Amino acid sequence: MPALATGAGHEPGLYELLAALPSQLQPHVSSPEDNTFLQDMFGERSLHSLIKIHERLQHYEETKPVPVLDNAASLAHNLCEELEGRPGSGEIRELLKLLSKPHVKSLLTIHDMVALKSYDPELPPLPDDLDDDEDSVKIIRLVKNKEPLGATIMRDDHTGAILVARIMRGGAADRSGLIHAGDELKEVNGIPTDDKKPEEIIRILAQSQGAITFKVVPGTKAETPTKEPKVFVKALFDYDPKEDSAIPCKEAGLAFKKGSILHIMSQDDATWWQAKIEGDASPRAGLVPSKQFQERRFAMRRPVATLQFHRASSKRSSGFRRSFRLSRRDKKKTNKSMYESKKSEMYDMADVPTYEEVTQYRRPSGAKHRLVVLIGPTGVGLAEMKRKLLICDPQHFGVPIPHTSRPKKSQESDGVEYHFISKSLFEADIHNNKFIEYGEYKGNYYGTSLDSLRSVVSKNKVCLFDVQPHVIKHLRTAEFKPFVVFVKPPSVERLRDTRKNAKILTGKDDKGSTKLFTEEDFEEMVITAQSMESQYGHLFEKVIVNDDLTAAFGELRLALKKIEAETHWVPVSWTHS
Structure with missing residues (x-):
């Protein structure tokens, strides 16, 4: 491709290259449809605008600009106070109205943050009433949107303390890396947890949006991160946590249907696994009964089911094809x-269908x-x-x-x-x-x-x-x-x-x-x-x-x-x- 003609002494900018591309490519385009496509694509106004913005930003980056001031928000505030007491002309009223708009105030605040390079979140001050022996207390602030926090809590039977029972893989708490299983929860948004039941604390968390502040005492057990192998299972039964009285937290449960493919994220708990439905966009895992736990539950119900089945079979033994x-x-x-068969139907009935480990296969x-x-x-x-x-x-x-x-x-x-x-x-x-x-x-x-x-x-x-x-x-x-x-x-x-x-x-x-x-x-x-x-x-x-x-x-x-x-x-x- 021939070189582009440029002004003396400077390299062509990206915008100039974009404008010249259609004519440079035309000899190499074989069909009118392709030529029309290229003309439309490179002539798109929004693309031109983006390139111009890119070049402006690149220019400012090269000149290493410094902010004129870093207190635009307070300056605007002071100006409003100064103008409030003066007889207002139309221009002054319009300026006051403009500076009082929330989005203008936010823009000036962001300007000052960028000028000061103040990008780190501002944590709340430590409480004044900390005991001398509470030097290991952590103040944690997490931002929670509409998704659950991704943690379950329980009360210690011996001490009465509220403890973090488990952290759900992929949830907000897990992604933060700040809260761990075994941590003692002392306060939530400044509300002490000493006299609260776990259910009351769960309601507080469920009703909270945005930033949530926790005061926790780290657990004594050091956690060593383990990389568990990927395990996928096919569910052989329907499950609804809302109908399960044994689950420690119904809100943390994961509902699934027979035939669902579950990605098992954690088997740390022998009774409750953490799992995701394969293909689900949500990163957060949910609680499901473990294979051993579900087998025990099914086995307890099986004698009744077996009796009913054989009663029915005796009435319609000719029904099986x-x-x-x-x-x-x-x-x-x-x-x-x-x-x-080599083995009787009673042998089949002894098998308890819970989960079957599966993998992807293509012939x-x-x-x-x-x-x-x-x-x-x-x-x-x-x-x-x-x-x-x-x-x-x-x-x-x-x-x-x-x-x-x-x-x-x-x-x-x-x-x-x-x-x-x-x-x-x-x-x-x-x-x-x-x-x-x-x-x-x-x-x-x-x-x-x-x-x-x-x-x-x-x-x-x-x-x-x-x-x-x-x-x-x-x-x-x-x-x-x-x-x-x-x-x-x-x-x-x-x-x-x-x-x-x-x-x-x-x-x-x-x-x-x-x-x-x-x-x-x-x-x-x-x-x-x-x-x-x-x-x-x-x-x-x-x-x-x-x-x-x-x-x-x-x-x-x-x-x-x-x-x-x-x-x-x-x-x-x-x-x-």
Whole structure:
């Protein structure tokens, strides 16, 4: 670019460079649109004004200006007092009116502060009535806006002193670095705390805005700053601190929903962790029950919940969807479950869902696909969704082929409908834990093996697998990384409207008979879905209401595309070797 012509003996200023840029760049611009864009951008009046201001400030900085005076505010005050007693002309009245305006007074005060370089905050004087043994008292002034202070307090049971119980990470108190856990609070805004309850002091702090002055005696315990590793957990339950009678300070609590990702900021307290909801703009952490504390609380309630669940299960044992469906007549003949798991549902019930440590994961290019597990009650439409996925992209989706010990029929092929094996071999595989689920029906075994899942995944396909919900936990491994989709029905009223003429499979085998849905089927479907969600909802990553099959299928297809291409949260154990 050719040099700019400038006045003799001086370098071009930034404003001159800006004014000359469009013409200098024009030979290098290929399109009229780009030329118009550059002209508009460099010709913007606000940009020119900013450059001029910059150059003026730069000029004053280079000349190292000194203030003419540093008492403009007091001079203006004295002038107003002098003029007040004189007969006023129009000019004097206008000047007095101008100098009395708050923003002019503030401007003159700021002028004097800059002239005197008085930038440090002015602390209040120390109280005159300090005892000789109170030489360690600190006077602290914090500026609090609308956000909470970020500290909790308590009364010492032995001394009666008001102590700072904890400092919330990222809050105003934490950012100041002046107040620490263990400090004794003596006064707040000049109000003694000796005769105050912690609740009264909290109200004083909550009602205070702007600068708050504290008189504190530093705690004797020296704090050593610790850099805690970043820990993220997925919440497996809903929490509202306003409804928690055990929390030390409801205002300091953090509410969250099941599925929320929490960034654990501090685990110093064994009972109350400090956490933020990931993605929340607020820097301040809030109190949440620790994993151990919440597990104890849930465990105390569990016996009642377990009893209620098993009472309900005994009334509607046929409600849980089976991978191989049984007719009501068949179910009445046998009290055996179609499928048994290696561990019972009671074992699942013993697990207390609180938090699960998670990390971000994105499927590497060429890596195996995650197993897709579909859960839902009988008649909700799982088979139709699987069928539509297989039809729309048979090269991308696949289903495991089950095993059976029954004889092969004439029209069947081994490895197509089933893997046909002997009863003794099936029993040996059961003994060797090769089946993720299995059961016996009319003297024959049926089941799905782990190897049949691996076979689909090894072909670089997405394996679709629908099971009973209590089987999910046995699939949640680093090998399969299951994406669990719960398909639930709409209300009974909507089921009546949308499934008037729909049919439900009643036979067990591939050519089973069908019948129209009954009112009992609808009610059972909804009740079973509620029970599934209540007991296993913390394991579901996606919930789809199948009100309309086309819409539900579209929602499922979109969710499956996202887990293949986007970053999402998975258990830490799935990414660690």
